[in-house]
Amino acid sequence: MSDNRPVILITGACGGMGQACARLLGHRYRLALTDMDQARLDILADTLADEGHEVLVRIAGDMGDITVPATIVRAARAEGRLAGVVHAAGLSPALAPWDKILMANLVATERLLQQMVRVGDRYGAGSPAYNYSKAAVIRMCERRAAAWARVGRRIVSISPGTMRTPMGVKEAADNPAARAAIVATPFGMGSVLHIANAVDFLLSERAGFITGTDLRIDGGLVPAIRQTRAAEG
Numbered sequence: 001m002s003d004n005r006p007v008i009l010i011t012g013a014c015g016g017m018g019q020a021c022a023r024l025l026g027h028r029y030r031l032a033l034t035d036m037d038q039a040r041l042d043i044l045a046d047t048l049a050d051e052g053h054e055v056l057v058r059i060a061g062d063m064g065d066i067t068v069p070a071t072i073v074r075a076a077r078a079e080g081r082l083a084g085v086v087h088a089a090g091l092s093p094a095l096a097p098w099d100k101i102l103m104a105n106l107v108a109t110e111r112l113l114q115q116m117v118r119v120g121d122r123y124g125a126g127s128p129a130y131n132y133s134k135a136a137v138i139r140m141c142e143r144r145a146a147a148w149a150r151v152g153r154r155i156v157s158i159s160p161g162t163m164r165t166p167m168g169v170k171e172a173a174d175n176p177a178a179r180a181a182i183v184a185t186p187f188g189m190g191s192v193l194h195i196a197n198a199v200d201f202l203l204s205e206r207a208g209f210i211t212g213t214d215l216r217i218d219g220g221l222v223p224a225i226r227q228t229r230a231a232e233g
């Protein structure tokens with residue numbers, strides 16, 4: 001087999017999916033493997049080598065650690081053309097508490113993707129984190145709704161556009177994406193009263209049948225963005 005076969009990086013290589021991918025892909029690619037535990041990884045790498053696969057990288061580490069994804073991607077790239085990554089590292093509810101799951105499944109994945117392809121983020125590095133966290137909060141509220149309803153309680157999340165508060169004013173001053181959002185909002189920057197009025201309504205009996213939903217109060221920003229995207233094809 002030619003030595004210039006491309007390299008494939010496999011995270012969670014010792015796990016069920018990771019091992020299966022390593023074994024299959026090892027016929028076409030040279031392997032860069034990572035998982036949590038060095039001893040397990042060495043056993044796997046030696047076994048794969050005995051089976052005829054070429055394992056170039058075997059570096060253990062926690063993918064949630066800030067330096068680990070960069071270290072592993074750099075090591076894989078040093079061996080040849082990195083054709084891709086199979087990101088099979090992850091945790092499930094039976095294996096870990098919620099904060100470790102978030103770190104492994106969300107933070108580690110974002111860190112790995114940032115290392116794989118650098119396309120720049122016109123919304124700035126904090127933006128994906130903000131968006132993911134808010135998307136998670138919407139789901140967090142939604143999934144409580146049925147249980148809460150059974151004890152007579154309601155829950156609603158609110159997704160504001162850019163509002164005139166200390167946070168909104170600072171974003172408008174410092175963050176070009178926030179300024180662009182205000183320009184794109186048909187009703188411009190929102191007032192805190194727009195939010196307070198909606199909260200007053202949602203807490204009242206008039207909203208007694210509203211639960212498990214998200215209320216977007218954004219002066220038409222999301223529809224405007226969707227229309228622009230549709231027009232751009």
Ligand SMILES: NC(=O)c1ccc[n+]([C@@H]2O[C@H](COP(=O)([O-])OP(=O)(O)OC[C@H]3O[C@@H](n4cnc5c(N)ncnc54)[C@H](O)[C@@H]3O)[C@@H](O)[C@H]2O)c1
Nearest residue numbers: 012014015016017018035036061062063064088089090104
């Ligand atoms: N098995 C399923 O039924 C199933 C279903 C849906 C999604 N998934 C997802 O598929 C992926 C692979 O699952 P699997 O079934 O092979 O799981 P697995 O537990 O067999 O393997 C996962 C591997 O990831 C490693 N790992 C976990 N957290 C890590 C971290 N922070 N840093 C480095 N390595 C870490 C573990 O050590 C393990 O070897 C996971 O993201 C999982 O959530 C699995």
